[in-house]
Amino acid sequence: MIDALVVEDESELQDAIVTTLQMEGLRAIGLSSVEAAERWLAANQTRTILLDLTLPGVGGLDWLRSHQPAEHTGVIIITGHPSARARIEARTLGADDYLQKPLNLEEVTLTVRNLIHRLPGASQWTLDLLNWILVAPTGQPVRLTASELGFLHALAREPGTAVDRREIIRYLGANESSYDMRRMEVLVRRLRTKIEEETGEPSPIQTARGVGYSFTAAIRITERPAT
Template sequence: MTLTSTGISARVLVIEDEPDLLDALVDYLNMEGMQAYGVKNLSDAQTWMILNNFDILLLDLGLPDGDGLNWLKKRQDLRNKGVIITTARSDSLSRISGIRAGADVYLVKPVLPEEIVSLVHNLMRRLRGQAVSVWKLDETGWRLLAPDGRPLKLTHSEHVLLQRLAQSSGQAVSKEALATSLGHNPEHYDFRRLEILIRRLRNKAKDTWDLTLPLETAHRLGYAFTAPIELG
């Protein structure tokens, strides 16, 4: 079984618009002991990535709702993931562009699933050797510590919000649940207040650290803290 440093099997997200190929790849990777999931377009991938953690991305480039290469170039949050491109584009310019965009491997279809499994093993060995960037929520001092240790002073509401999100790190927490944590009745709460609180917290992190806070909006669901975070 392919394992991460925490003993969890390698989690692989496959973005592929050919249904038969998508199903075959996901089934094969799961048979090899991995946790593989498949989506057919970039929009579904975006939603899935907000709600779930993963280690390796297997990305097709020609997708129905956009170009996978252009999408990859904009995803700075994938720098700590393993990225394998699988595509019919065999020209040298596309290969170079793919690597420059952040791909670890560029494969031209058709690709043997056995080759993909071997590459996942190789990438997981590299990922296991990297330090995990962990955020820390100081519950006594009402501070959020960035992975490099720099502190951000929090208001009471910001602290309560992050505390609730940290309890479900990597998963979306509904707006109703967050309102309840903040001491309000969701039936009478103006959720624009929550949006303002989230926006101010993001801006504070950007102004203080020049970092983008990994606090993502899950469309029609709520919010999620998408990076590892410890309570202490």
């Protein structure tokens, strides 16, 4: 199971999308035609398909007409085609989202993450402040350090919203004027890896460039009991 199958015949764009998704902690591969995608899907699974409409051989819309996406698989159309009719037909045929070229790669990543967490079977995470644990929708626990707990607490208060780095620093109990932002980058990289390795789920921590970070999935906070 991977997170994103990118079906795009423009090799440079395909590489850019796949590389960006992988840098953001998502498992992604790229293929150049729906025929190649069909062969790959015969033996593998993906949570999302990013599908270009204008492909060599069978086009994206033709493929959607003859292949109903699996219930657990989301479809994101990526195309330079401006036609509203094409967008409507793609959604009618089961596409979940539609991105217009030229693409904003940060938007692509956010769209993939959000779709993954909207798919059937996806439910909320839990941040247990008492026991310093993040619990995945599958029930898998991730034990946290004090810094990881503070970081996630800052994000979990406003899931889906970009939280400013200065706000996160306060939750880390650090001094904003002397805090080295590289420490936060290392913290996030290690935390993403820990979440994915221990839960088998894609990390819901998203970089909001120029602002900070966001937690892109539903999450509830189990509060520390009153004393």
